[in-house]
Amino acid sequence: xxxxxxxxxxxxxxxxxxxxxxxxxxxxxxxxxxxxxxxxxxxxxxxxxxxxxxxxxxxxxxxxxxxxxxxxxxxxxxxxxxxxxxxxxxxxxxxxxxxxxxxxxxxxxxxxxxxxxxxxxxxxxxxxxxxxxxxxxxxxxxxxxxxxxxxxxxxxxxxxxxxxxxxxxxxxxxxxxxxxxxxxxxxxxxxxxxxxxxxxxxxxxxxxxxxxxxxxxxxxxxxxxxxxxxxxxxxxxxxxxxxxxxxxxxxxxxxxxxx
Ligand code: NAD
Numbered sequence: 001x002x003x004x005x006x007x008x009x010x011x012x013x014x015x016x017x018x019x020x021x022x023x024x025x026x027x028x029x030x031x032x033x034x035x036x037x038x039x040x041x042x043x044x045x046x047x048x049x050x051x052x053x054x055x056x057x058x059x060x061x062x063x064x065x066x067x068x069x070x071x072x073x074x075x076x077x078x079x080x081x082x083x084x085x086x087x088x089x090x091x092x093x094x095x096x097x098x099x100x101x102x103x104x105x106x107x108x109x110x111x112x113x114x115x116x117x118x119x120x121x122x123x124x125x126x127x128x129x130x131x132x133x134x135x136x137x138x139x140x141x142x143x144x145x146x147x148x149x150x151x152x153x154x155x156x157x158x159x160x161x162x163x164x165x166x167x168x169x170x171x172x173x174x175x176x177x178x179x180x181x182x183x184x185x186x187x188x189x190x191x192x193x194x195x196x197x198x199x200x201x202x203x204x205x206x207x208x209x210x211x212x213x214x215x216x217x218x219x220x221x222x223x224x225x226x227x228x229x230x231x232x233x234x235x236x237x238x239x240x241x242x243x244x245x246x247x248x249x250x251x252x253x254x255x256x257x258x259x
Contacts, residue, residue, distance in 0.1 A: 009037020011238055015083045019067060019120065020090025022046040022054065024189030025139060025227045029087055032231030033238070034058040041080050043067070044090060067116035068108060077120060082127035085238055088117035088161075089139040093191055095198040098152045106153045113157035114164070121168060125177065134177035135238045138165050139230075142185045142218070142253045150202045158183075162249050169247030178246035180237055185253025186215045188224040221254035 016033045020026040022044030034040045040060035042051065055062050065076035067090050091113045094105040117138055128134025144162040147155045162181050169179040186192055192215070199210045216222050233252055236242055251257050 009035075010235070011085070012037035014038045014085055014238070015041065015081075016085035016087065016238075017041040017043065017063075017080060017083045017120070017124070018087040018089055019043045019116065020139075021087075022051055024191060025184065025187055025230050026087065026089040027054070028227030029089065029231040029234045030054075030058060030060065032228065032235050033085065034060065036235055036238070038085060038238075041083070043076070067120075068111050070115070070119050073116060073119040074123065077123035082131070083124055084128065084131065084133060085135045085137070086120055086124045086128075087137045087139065087234060088120055089137075090116060091139065091157075091191070093151065093154050093195050095150045095195050095202055097150055097202065101152060109153035110157050110160075113154065114160050117161060118164065121164075121179075125168075125172070128177045129172070129175045132176040134172075134175075135242075136165075136168065136172075136177065136179040137234050137237055138162075138179070138181045140165070140181040140183045140249065142183055142251065142256050144181060144183050144249060145251070145257045148218075150199070165249070166247045173246060176243070178237070178243065180246060181249040182230055182233055182237075183249055183251050183253065183257075184225050184230055185219050185251075185256045186224050187227055187230065189227060192224075218256045219254035220256070220259070223254055225252055225254060 016038040018026045018030045021030040021042045030040050040058045042060050042062045051062055063076045063080055065072040067073055092109055138161050140161050141158040143155045144158040165179050165181045196207055196210050
């Protein structure tokens with residue numbers, strides 16, 4: 001029999017840390033988890049007034065740890081205490097031919113998109129195991145399954161986080177803690193908008209050509225994925241009924257990786 005999920009919401013009584021939740025996919029997922037009753041801990045960079053408004057909106061707390069810094073991650077995980085749901089979502093992109101790829105950008109992308117998730121996970125797992133329940137959701141990407149040129153660091157980090165997720169799913173399989181990836185195609189967020197100028201330069205294209213011939217060209221639906229659609233999938237993965245869903249890589253990419 002499934003355990004009761006509480007009187008006031010599917011995720012009542014659950015504490016959720018969503019990294020990179022001041023914007024885009026993480027923000028939409030924090031909102032979705034909050035709607036289901038979870039206590040939300042926001043993390044990310046951004047304008048203090050905007051973040052204060054988000055905290056008020058979701059009755060959330062905020063920890064502004066810079067996830068490029070493992071020591072800051074350790075402090076954050078100590079300060080926030082035990083969590084039930086961990087969404088490793090913060091991420092960054094840089095678009096450049098490999099021979100020109102700035103080495104500091106490579107290091108930062110691997111640190112944020114991959115290594116930060118290792119640190120939050122290793123520090124969150126003991127309390128999840130003790131509670132006999134936990135959900136780890138890693139925002140990977142269609143680029144965890146396939147590649148596009150000029151994104152060497154990003155593609156490497158996303159393929160790696162998919163492997164990391166499978167590994168911890170196996171390690172935690174008998175503990176009540178699941179670990180899955182969500183792999184979006186192109187979602188209209190600041191991360192995508194920010195890479196358009198570099199892609200224009202790298203490929204010699206106009207803005208419209210980048211949107212239609214590079215980005216949406218990949219997605220058979222010809223539509224950008226909506227951040228709220230990812231939030232809804234994350235809520236599903238947190239349900240009791242998803243207790244046997246672990247080690248999976250969930251594409252939400254308009255059919256991109258079906259081709
Ligand atoms: P976004 O730029 O809107 O959000 C990124 C978040 O990460 C922000 O909250 C930002 O403040 C935070 N962040 C950045 N650097 C940080 C740092 N050093 N420390 C802490 N937080 C930091 O981007 P998004 O599109 O919502 O991306 C979220 C995740 O989704 C990323 O992992 C990205 O790779 C992945 N993704 C995005 C798309 C897309 O099309 N937008 C597609 C596939 C995967």
